Amino acid sequence: MKRILSGMQPTAQLHLGNYLGALKNWVALQNEPDSENFYMVADLHAITVPQEPEALRAATREIAAAYIAGGIDPAKSSIFVQSAVPGHSELMWLLATMTQMGKLERMTQFKDKAGKNAERAGLGLFAYPVLMAADILIYKATHVPVGEDQKQHLELAREVASTFNTRYGQDFFIQPEPFIMGAAARVMSLQDGTKKMSKSDASEKSRINLTDDAETIAKKIKKAQTDPEALPETLAGLEGRPGAKNLVTIYAALADITPEAVIKDCAGKGWGEFKSALADLAVEKLAPMTRRMQELMSDPAEIDRILAQGSEKAGALAEQTVRQTREIMGFWQRP
Ligand code: TRP
Numbered sequence: 001m002k003r004i005l006s007g008m009q010p011t012a013q014l015h016l017g018n019y020l021g022a023l024k025n026w027v028a029l030q031n032e033p034d035s036e037n038f039y040m041v042a043d044l045h046a047i048t049v050p051q052e053p054e055a056l057r058a059a060t061r062e063i064a065a066a067y068i069a070g071g072i073d074p075a076k077s078s079i080f081v082q083s084a085v086p087g088h089s090e091l092m093w094l095l096a097t098m099t100q101m102g103k104l105e106r107m108t109q110f111k112d113k114a115g116k117n118a119e120r121a122g123l124g125l126f127a128y129p130v131l132m133a134a135d136i137l138i139y140k141a142t143h144v145p146v147g148e149d150q151k152q153h154l155e156l157a158r159e160v161a162s163t164f165n166t167r168y169g170q171d172f173f174i175q176p177e178p179f180i181m182g183a184a185a186r187v188m189s190l191q192d193g194t195k196k197m198s199k200s201d202a203s204e205k206s207r208i209n210l211t212d213d214a215e216t217i218a219k220k221i222k223k224a225q226t227d228p229e230a231l232p233e234t235l236a237g238l239e240g241r242p243g244a245k246n247l248v249t250i251y252a253a254l255a256d257i258t259p260e261a262v263i264k265d266c267a268g269k270g271w272g273e274f275k276s277a278l279a280d281l282a283v284e285k286l287a288p289m290t291r292r293m294q295e296l297m298s299d300p301a302e303i304d305r306i307l308a309q310g311s312e313k314a315g316a317l318a319e320q321t322v323r324q325t326r327e328i329m330g331f332w333q334r335p
Helices: 016-030 053-069 087-096 101-105 108-114 123-137 148-168 214-222 242-255 259-266 271-297 300-329
Strands: 002-008 035-041 077-081 143-146 177-180
Touching (some): 002 016, 016 035, 016 053, 016 143, 035 053, 035 300, 053 271, 053 300, 087 123, 101 148, 108 123, 108 148, 123 148, 143 148, 242 259, 271 300
Parallel strands (some): 002 035, 002 143, 035 077, 143 177
């Protein structure tokens, strides 16, 4: 049996990159036979940078709404909130005692986020990958779908699992397999095809948010970066043309076809024509999702019901792992 776990941080609005690069793949995984799926809202990770309490609460519900609107089915997958399962934090501490500082210092995400002033970065930011290891190991997840940027963290989770197993001489934690998501995993900024589409980009025009209306989507696509040449005859003709390549990638992912097929259909077309086809496609694919998301957002009680149910299911499993971990490590347990 496969057990699949992944999560996103509730830090801002979700955008097209999150949908095509993550959510859409999760939906496909959920429908595989013989798999159990856990999708969490990683709010404990979000607080590694300061968050406004009310904004955090709203963003938590919003991400959950996006999961559901994007096709995660609460009947097939547990949708839950990380902080609502206290075992994550507890296991993190236990695992922190067997994680080397040197390994955490080598994490590129930490280096990027802490910047030059690593001395002033919070302990939470530094320990972030240990919490992520706890998230994964607590469910004994076998597969973890993540973007390229999280691969190093997953490698750490594998190492921590192995350190624990070696130290206690048991095959207790499962080493999770990374599941690096395919071609569409890298949706780039609409304004700069060399940068990832990101919620932290200052320019709204750089991304399509899952809450954008049709008009906004069309406008952002029309303004997207391209170059003076038309669409090439072959895929190789996109090399060195990051803006052009990005739009072809997005088209392919939305249409569920390969970039080769897009090029075959559109070779020689001008960008004006291509962009208007892309805008139509994006609106067609995203509109039902946006509508469902808005419906859910106006009914927070329904979101809360789904999150409570998912958190209960995840919590039962997590509690069992933490209890066994305490036992193995030699903690006194309430009889
Ligand atoms: N760190 C991940 C990100 O920012 C989110 C995350 C937290 C996660 N815990 C996880 C992803 C566990 C996979 C598994 O994208």
